[in-house]
Amino acid sequence: MSCPAPLPATLTLEQVSWGAGLLHPVSLTLARGRVLGVLGANGAGKSTLLRLIYRFHTPKSGRVLLDGADIHATPARKVAQRVAAVLQEQPTDFALTVAEIVALGRAPHRRALAGPSAHDAHIVEHALDRMSLRAFASRPFGTLSGGERQRVMVARALAQEPGLIVLDEPTNHLDIRHQLEVLRLVRGLGATVVASLHDLNLVRGFADDVLVLKDGQPLAFGPVTDVLTPDLIARAFGVRAQARGPARFDFSLFDDMQPEKQA
Numbered sequence: 001m002s003c004p005a006p007l008p009a010t011l012t013l014e015q016v017s018w019g020a021g022l023l024h025p026v027s028l029t030l031a032r033g034r035v036l037g038v039l040g041a042n043g044a045g046k047s048t049l050l051r052l053i054y055r056f057h058t059p060k061s062g063r064v065l066l067d068g069a070d071i072h073a074t075p076a077r078k079v080a081q082r083v084a085a086v087l088q089e090q091p092t093d094f095a096l097t098v099a100e101i102v103a104l105g106r107a108p109h110r111r112a113l114a115g116p117s118a119h120d121a122h123i124v125e126h127a128l129d130r131m132s133l134r135a136f137a138s139r140p141f142g143t144l145s146g147g148e149r150q151r152v153m154v155a156r157a158l159a160q161e162p163g164l165i166v167l168d169e170p171t172n173h174l175d176i177r178h179q180l181e182v183l184r185l186v187r188g189l190g191a192t193v194v195a196s197l198h199d200l201n202l203v204r205g206f207a208d209d210v211l212v213l214k215d216g217q218p219l220a221f222g223p224v225t226d227v228l229t230p231d232l233i234a235r236a237f238g239v240r241a242q243a244r245g246p247a248r249f250d251f252s253l254f255d256d257m258q259p260e261k262q263a
């Protein structure tokens with residue numbers, strides 16, 4: 001079963017800021033189909049930036065443009081047809097089945113009061129298949145493990161057929177195989193992607209570009225291989241990074257003698 005890929009979106013941030021100094025102005029352009037990793041220590045402002053991009057927060061200054069249109073000058077429903085978010089917070093309606101939760105992703109595409117169409121059902125099944133959730137379709141959401149729930153939330157986002165997918169720490173709760181599978185799948189969607197991630201080695205295999213934040217300030221933006229240097233990691237996270245081959249770092253505290261290997 002296959003579905004045509006949605007047209008990926010171009011995302012532009014023009015001097016976007018939020019709160020009383022919680023996020024200082026950020027500007028960048030992410031071309032269609034690019035994958036952006038948003039990095040930074042705890043409290044650096046990653047979730048705040050993501051909330052601006054999926055239209056939860058209104059910027060204090062600046063604009064968020066999707067394909068050139070200001071998302072805050074665009075009706076919420078229209079934005080929801082193009083932007084899906086996978087968040088750390090999950091639905092509390094634990095009695096809904098997995099298939100029902102995934103079907104919620106179709107809501108922005110339906111006319112008011114219209115029920116699900118055969119096309120909607122096809123897309124929901126496809127999303128369940130892609131996340132290996134077919135066997136869970138009838139299970140109440142509340143009976144799933146943390147990792148299974150996370151995969152359901154990604155499936156709901158897939159059912160939304162977004163041109164831009166925003167993920168806040170999407171690998172939380174996932175075992176290493178599902179971390180790699182989810183990141184590969186998200187990369188393979190053809191959509192433009194913005195994801196906050198904590199694992200700097202996973203980011204190197206996943207993202208095209210990275211934005212690094214520190215204390216609500218943008219420290220660096222650009223291709224992951226250019227930006228993610230030991231010097232930048234030291235400035236952003238206060239740890240020593242030693243390159244181990246082209247695609248991984250070992251990390252240690254500056255006052256430690258022995259590097260601590262990451263899993």
Ligand SMILES: Nc1ncnc2c1ncn2[C@@H]1O[C@H](COP(=O)(O)OP(=O)(O)OP(=O)(O)O)[C@@H](O)[C@H]1O
Binds near residue numbers: 040041042044
């Ligand atoms: N609504 C709010 N009111 C006040 N402060 C807030 C609000 N939202 C976020 N903050 C503060 O802004 C800062 C950045 O928060 P944010 O959640 O964006 O960080 P983060 O980089 O996602 O962190 P983590 O890695 O811990 O999830 C934090 O100090 C947080 O306490």
